[in-house]
Amino acid sequence: xKREVYGYIDIDMIAGPSEIAVIADNxxxxxxxxxxxxxxxxxxxxARCFLITNSKSFAEKVNIELERQLEKMTRKEIIKSALxxxxxxxxxxxxxxAADIINVIAPEHLEINTQSPFRILERIxxxxxxxxxxxxxxxxxxxxxxxxxxxxxxxxxxFFSPLSTRDFQKRSSLIYxxxxxxxxxxxxxxxxxxxxxxxAHANALKVRLKDDR
Numbered sequence: 001x002k003r004e005v006y007g008y009i010d011i012d013m014i015a016g017p018s019e020i021a022v023i024a025d026n027x028x029x030x031x032x033x034x035x036x037x038x039x040x041x042x043x044x045x046x047a048r049c050f051l052i053t054n055s056k057s058f059a060e061k062v063n064i065e066l067e068r069q070l071e072k073m074t075r076k077e078i079i080k081s082a083l084x085x086x087x088x089x090x091x092x093x094x095x096x097x098a099a100d101i102i103n104v105i106a107p108e109h110l111e112i113n114t115q116s117p118f119r120i121l122e123r124i125x126x127x128x129x130x131x132x133x134x135x136x137x138x139x140x141x142x143x144x145x146x147x148x149x150x151x152x153x154x155x156x157x158x159f160f161s162p163l164s165t166r167d168f169q170k171r172s173s174l175i176y177x178x179x180x181x182x183x184x185x186x187x188x189x190x191x192x193x194x195x196x197x198x199x200a201h202a203n204a205l206k207v208r209l210k211d212d213r
Contacts (some may be wrong), residue, residue, distance in 0.1 A: 012163045016154035017046035017086075020138055021107040021127075023098040023120060024053045024062075028134060034065035036111055036138050040081040042075040048154075049087035051103060052098040059089040099123035106158040108151045111139050128157040130155040182208060 002011045020040040024033050036050045037057035053059050066083065073079055092098050099120055102110060114120055117132040124130065128151035129141050142149055152160035177185070186205040193201035 001007065002210060010167075012150060012167050013152055013156065013160050015150070015152070016097045016156075017047035018043040018109075019050075019107050019153060020111065021050040021094065021102055021105055022053065022109075022110040022111040024051065024058065024112060024113045025115060026055050026097050027115040027190075028058070030058060030061035031065045031069070032134055032137070033111075034062050034069055037066065037083075037087070038069055038073065038079055039137075039139050040109065041079040041087065042073065043078075044175055045078050045081040046086060047082040048107075049083060050107065051089040052092060052101055053089070054092050054095045054098070056091045059091055062089065079095060095120065096123065102127060103158075105194065106152075106155045108153040109141070110186070111136070116134065128152050128160075128162055 002014050005011065006014070018040050020037060022033050033051065037051065038055060041047050041049050051059060051062055053062075070076055070079055070083075090098075092101070095114055100123075102124055103126045108128040109131065110124065110127040110129070111131045112120050112124075113134050120134060121130065121132060129138075129147065129149065131138055131141060141147070148163045150163035151157070152162070182205075186209055190202045190205050190209075191197075193205070
């Protein structure tokens with residue numbers, strides 16, 4: 001629906017399937033991490049879930065928990081499809097490497113469930129909503145945390161931001177050049193205009209420079 005009206009009215013963004021990435025170390029609880037991965041997988045068969053950890057044994061514990069908790073879910077088939085087709089666990093040499101992977105994935109939701117989540121946060125450039133620490137479960141952001149939860153998905157957090165009040169504001173640019181400003185900068189604009197072959201653009205600046213001599 002948003003794609004159909006785009007260009008006639010303004011929209012926030014075209015959102016894709018939900019996704020979550022979790023950075024976790026051995027200080028995290030495997031059952032908590034598994035529960036958070038499941039919370040996004042139940043949205044859609046196309047949902048994407050990523051676990052990035054520096055511990056292979058922890059990844060194995062999370063897989064066991066996923067299987068155990070999945071059996072109790074009413075949306076089991078949707079979750080199973082999302083986990084099998086669109087999700088993965090990545091084991092890295094150091095937890096710092098996880099940030100580099102996250103910046104490529106640019107996930108809608110990112111949980112940093114490590115001993116020092118704020119230290120990892122400093123390395124994160126691309127993510128929609130970021131949840132810090134084991135008690136900051138993603139569903140708390142869905143319902144009551146506060147920030148708007150219309151978020152960029154499917155890697156678009158690399159260039160989109162969460163929905164905010166600025167998306168509902170129409171703004172205009174204001175430009176004011178004094179005589180001295182124009183004398184300083186107009187020659188550079190003339191150079192660019194002439195390089196583009198836009199003679200009238202260049203002339204609009206030249207006539208002012210000529211009159212001011």
